[in-house]
Amino acid sequence: MSYTIKTLNKISPKGLSKFGEGYVLDDNAANPDAILVRSASLHEVEFPESLLSIARAGAGVNNIPIDKCAEKGIVVFNTPGANANAVKELAIAAMLISSRKIVDGINWANSLTENVAKEVEKGKAQFVGPEIEGKVLGVIGLGAIGVLISNAAVNLGMEVLGYDPYISIDAAWGLSRGVKKAPDLKTIFEQADYITLHMPYNEKTKGTLNAAAFAQMKDGVRIINLSRGELVVDEDVLAAIESGKVSTYVTDFPNEKLINKPGVITIPHLGASTPESEDNCAEMAAKQTKLYLETGNIKNSVNFPNCEMPMSGVQRITIAHRNVPNMVGQISTALADAKLNIEHMINNSRGDYAYTIIDLENKATDDSLARIKAIEGVLRVRVI
Numbered sequence: 001m002s003y004t005i006k007t008l009n010k011i012s013p014k015g016l017s018k019f020g021e022g023y024v025l026d027d028n029a030a031n032p033d034a035i036l037v038r039s040a041s042l043h044e045v046e047f048p049e050s051l052l053s054i055a056r057a058g059a060g061v062n063n064i065p066i067d068k069c070a071e072k073g074i075v076v077f078n079t080p081g082a083n084a085n086a087v088k089e090l091a092i093a094a095m096l097i098s099s100r101k102i103v104d105g106i107n108w109a110n111s112l113t114e115n116v117a118k119e120v121e122k123g124k125a126q127f128v129g130p131e132i133e134g135k136v137l138g139v140i141g142l143g144a145i146g147v148l149i150s151n152a153a154v155n156l157g158m159e160v161l162g163y164d165p166y167i168s169i170d171a172a173w174g175l176s177r178g179v180k181k182a183p184d185l186k187t188i189f190e191q192a193d194y195i196t197l198h199m200p201y202n203e204k205t206k207g208t209l210n211a212a213a214f215a216q217m218k219d220g221v222r223i224i225n226l227s228r229g230e231l232v233v234d235e236d237v238l239a240a241i242e243s244g245k246v247s248t249y250v251t252d253f254p255n256e257k258l259i260n261k262p263g264v265i266t267i268p269h270l271g272a273s274t275p276e277s278e279d280n281c282a283e284m285a286a287k288q289t290k291l292y293l294e295t296g297n298i299k300n301s302v303n304f305p306n307c308e309m310p311m312s313g314v315q316r317i318t319i320a321h322r323n324v325p326n327m328v329g330q331i332s333t334a335l336a337d338a339k340l341n342i343e344h345m346i347n348n349s350r351g352d353y354a355y356t357i358i359d360l361e362n363k364a365t366d367d368s369l370a371r372i373k374a375i376e377g378v379l380r381v382r383v384i
């Protein structure tokens with residue numbers, strides 16, 4: 001069996017090497033079995049029938065139409081936590097450059113032409129900026145990145161307030177005892193000197209930092225957005241800078257409205273751009289893709305449930321289907337009617353979708369497979 005993998009964006013060769021024998025890496029493939037992607041938008045892309053999975057080598061999946069993929073039985077993965085340390089380190093740098101006038105200072109120093117050492121000592125007073133120690137940091141979103149930045153900020157002597165209405169148990173275990181729980185966003189807005197965003201971008205989080213939010217904040221607050229540009233309303237943050245409410249906005253998502261604006265520091269989406277993160281993400285994406293292609297096991301999907309079972313029996317069939325009653329009943333009836341015996345099976349669900357793996361004691365007939373495919377709500381059937 002040979003599989004074709006198409007990569008979009010630059011995916012680390014160290015990760016791609018995990019595919020090994022039996023895999024063709026072809027960026028021009030019209031009918032790939034799997035796609036590996038970073039930030040390229042797939043919203044307008046028509047997916048071929050051959051496509052079984054898409055792996056986002058990174059965290060954010062807002063560039064992928066995950067429900068549309070689920071409807072076609074295409075499993076979408078991401079790589080949780082694989083680039084979190086890189087973002088944490090950039091967030092610390094972002095806090096520092098939001099406070100100390102390092103960027104303006106460097107630009108000014110580079111503009112000097114003569115008597116540089118003397119001019120520096122004479123002019124440096126214009127670049128005074130406060131320390132972060134002792135200040136209040138509000139962290140919105142306590143996932144892989146939010147936990148790391150919260151703990152690092154505690155160690156830097158900051159008072160940290162964290163807000164995450166859906167915090168996972170693992171994330172809560174990982175938080176330093178020094179991090180205080182904010183009951184709502186209002187508490188963060190009212191108390192923080194620095195606010196850093198670490199939640200995903202979706203319909204609910206779009207425009208979280210808008211004029212009403214800025215109005216509740218302390219004067220001179222510093223905003224760090226390494227999450228997604230759409231979480232902050234550009235016009236509103238620019239107005240808040242103009243009025244002095246916001247002292248500095250550091251964003252990893254420059255656009256035409258934000259570049260070259262006083263008080264805005266734009267970084268060209270460098271959060272995950274470290275060799276370590278690029279390797280980690282690509283390795284995880286490749287391993288999860290390989291596992292899915294070769295065994296049908298699902299690990300770290302964002303549109304189907306995680307579902308893993310050791311391979312056994314003579315043949316494995318996997319069924320991606322809607323999460324509606326009596327699917328397993330109908331599938332097993334189709335198999336029983338064809339005198340096929342199930343050796344092991346597992347069925348997991350997540351939201352509107354579910355996934356079933358069945359290891360059979362004998363090979364499925366074409367008829368039985370056709371019957372399963374015809375069940376209302378079945379999205380894809382694979383034979384492995």
Ligand SMILES: NC(=O)C1=CN([C@@H]2O[C@H](COP(=O)(O)OP(=O)(O)OC[C@H]3O[C@@H](n4cnc5c(N)ncnc54)[C@H](O)[C@@H]3O)[C@@H](O)[C@H]2O)C=CC1
Pocket residue numbers: 058059060061080081083084087140141142143144145146163164165166167168171198199200201204205226227228252269270271272273
């Ligand atoms: N600048 C860059 O290069 C990178 C940016 N990112 C961005 O950072 C985001 C977070 O990444 P991770 O921490 O790895 O993801 P994660 O999934 O581990 O954590 C996200 C956290 O946000 C929380 N959350 C969801 N909705 C929320 C809300 N309305 N209010 C507060 N919290 C909410 C979730 O409960 C979860 O704990 C990604 O979705 C992505 O957009 C991630 C990696 C690199």
Ligand SMILES: O=C(O)C(=O)COP(=O)(O)O
Pocket residue numbers: 038039057058059060061083269271272273
């Ligand atoms: O992982 C994420 O969510 C990121 O934003 C990283 O994006 P990138 O892989 O560097 O294009």
